Amino acid sequence: MTEAQVLSDTTITIKVLGGLQFDTPRLILKPNTRVTLILDNHDDMAHNFVLTKPSSRLKVVEEAAKLAERGAKMNYVPTSPLVIASTKIVEPGNMETISFVLDKAGQYPYVCTYPGHGYVMFGVIYVGQSYIPPFEKDTNIPETQRVGTRNEHAHHGHGMPSSPHPYPIEFPMLYRTFMPEASPAAIAVGLTPTESYCWDAGKCYLRYIWTGGFVDNAEQWKGNGSKLTKVEGEIYWKEQQFPFTIGINKTQPKVDFKGYKLLKRVPTFEYTLDGIKVSETLTWNETAQSLIRTFVIGERSSTMNFTLPKNDAITYQLKGVTLKNGVIAVPKTIKSFSVIIKRK
């Protein structure tokens, strides 16, 4: 919710979601509306809500700052004729309800006067105003909420790389970030502006492959970090389980991520499975329009088994090994093998 149009006596819940923002930075009311306002603090910091007389937000913030060490006891609300209504300090996870009536037309600011918050965490109630500025141009709303993420939108792919970094976007490229359907230690790799995959450094395997773009980090970067990076494009291949087992008993190996190295920006992931060194490199073959996964496996005393998920949208082609019932047996004599994945 970014804006509420209120017509009669009403109850409004304003949430604090983090990033020093009221989720509702603008309210529009008729004069003489009785407002029951609930401040619902979902943030991990304490906040208050202070409604001020028109054009008094900064003055009230300054008055609150002057309370200095007395502030906490006074809920950081100054004793001031400029304050119309206020909550107490609302601790994280708590809520508080206040009630007030604004009888005169005007623009009434509201603000959190908790130390340090007042200059960024505010909003406005319009009462009986014939003209309301467009949301994006409303200077009574914090700039970050007004403009949203548009200026920082990281939109790769589709041949229009406007870089969110101090250098041009250059593929292949990768981000360690929070990816959907992976552990929190995931890596997104764009081999080309349109061919991408997610490799999980927490679990040491390729999670999924997509086409059509790379990622959008705008939400992940902008907020407190809760929001995931978005996949741009269509996922056409997904792993179902950890692909490797070891020996004839097909035991699940213990994985240990070691890192990655870049060769011409292409990453090679390195990890161990029960101490056996494994590396995996994914490359894109533009001519064949296929993805090549190349594994190099270190010395070992038994056969490794590599399961490929059944997928009707693609074809598999193997180099150095053969597929039987969806499983590749990799004898200890084989040092390297490749799986080529091609969309149908």
Added chain:
Amino acid sequence: MKRKDLKHKLWKSFGVGLLVSLLGSAVQAQNTSMPKDSAAMYYEVEDIPLPDGLIAETGSIGFLPDGRFVAGFHRGEIMIYNPKTRTWKRFAEGLHDPLGLMVVSNNEILVMQRPELTRIKDTDGDGEADLYQKVTDDFGLSGNYHEFAFGPVKDKQGNLFIALNLASNGAGIRPEIRGTYDSLSRPGRMYACVDYRGWIMRLDKQGKLHPYAVGFRSPNGLGFDAQGRLLVSDNQGDWLGTSKLFHVEEGKFYGHPAGLIWKKDFPRVVPISLPVAQLDSMRTKEIVQFPHGYFANSPTQPVLDNTNGKFGQFGGQMLIGDMDHKYMIRLLLEEVNGKMQGACIPLNVGSKMRIGNNRLAFAPDGALWVGQNDHGWVGARGIQRIKWKGEKHLDLMAMNLTKDGFDLTFSMPLDAESAQNVANFKFKRFYYEYHQAYGSKQFDVKEIGVKSISLSDDKTKVHVVLDEMKAGYVYEMRLGEIINANKSKRVLNNLVCYSLNQLK
């Protein structure tokens, strides 16, 4: 405020009797002989030009042995700045919130990013990293956004220390996690549902990660002092009545209970269900409390001034940044009864200084570089360089507890009149309560009278005797218009807060 109003206020607050002496010293000094003296006369603050397209939410900074500056930013870039050519170059990219770094060599750094401590190295000499090796990821990640990771810092034996934030119940966890899950500490504001959240960890030279000390909430700053003691800051919140600095030693508990569930042999109880008195008796108290709001809101990284005088007169002392204030904080630490405690005092460097001072590092030439951040919090973006201009200002150099008050050591001989004027040393004391709720009011606030003041023969030390000394309180001192002996300088930083844990 107009001068007339000021006089009126002084009259009202001090009464007639004191006014005569005030007119004779402080007020008169201000009207006539008070030196024009400001922090900007002693420090130069310069903005470092940033490359186009950089969102300078600075998470980590440092200097390479060759003098180049390296910084990590929220969007995962590690950039290198050459102060000689004033050019930026990419060193590494794609990291997940690099909130700490440690330089190894001109082509190698360690970076603390959200999921791991990573060795990042340029092996082919083209100036860009091509090797990203895991140093350790032997800790849990629930996917909760608040699980930031800080550090590393290195002790004299070669151990590395990192700090692991608690998760926040303002958000949940991911369906897939890394590490061991334990729901026991989920009740409460901040929680540690995967291993070693809320801990300081030690990485030994063999690369094994060990739990070192517990009880942290959001320890955004680790540093060693001149004696090699590990100091860690933590942020006001639940179980932290105000922001604090801890002297961290192995095996100890520092106050936030959530991480206790990962302590070996700790009973299977919800930590916050334990009586507060019991938790209080288990914890090791902070060595410094930073009063919330008017002194500091979110203290950041402590750094040792090891510039041998290149940054001014505070060599050997610790500085620490804060997110909400346009100053550094200087620490005046001492040992009392074998335990560290001490005071904090602002170090103003002039109004060009921004807020958001998240990371501090000294350049080889002794300038202090500050990396600023405003991510999800009050702050600013960018990088600033603070240079000492070479002249010493009048400031408090040490605050040492005595049996009946404090010995205050100043940086130069004082004007005897202003230094012996009781009105120039205002004390009060209060305490913050240790409790589960977010933050704390100041309790038992009391003005403490000054019984007597004496100035040492060399006029640099003021011995203040107070009416009452009580352990467990913050003693807040406000210095008035104290000037130096030749009346050319005044005390520039006036607010000092001493955490009196131990009486002498």
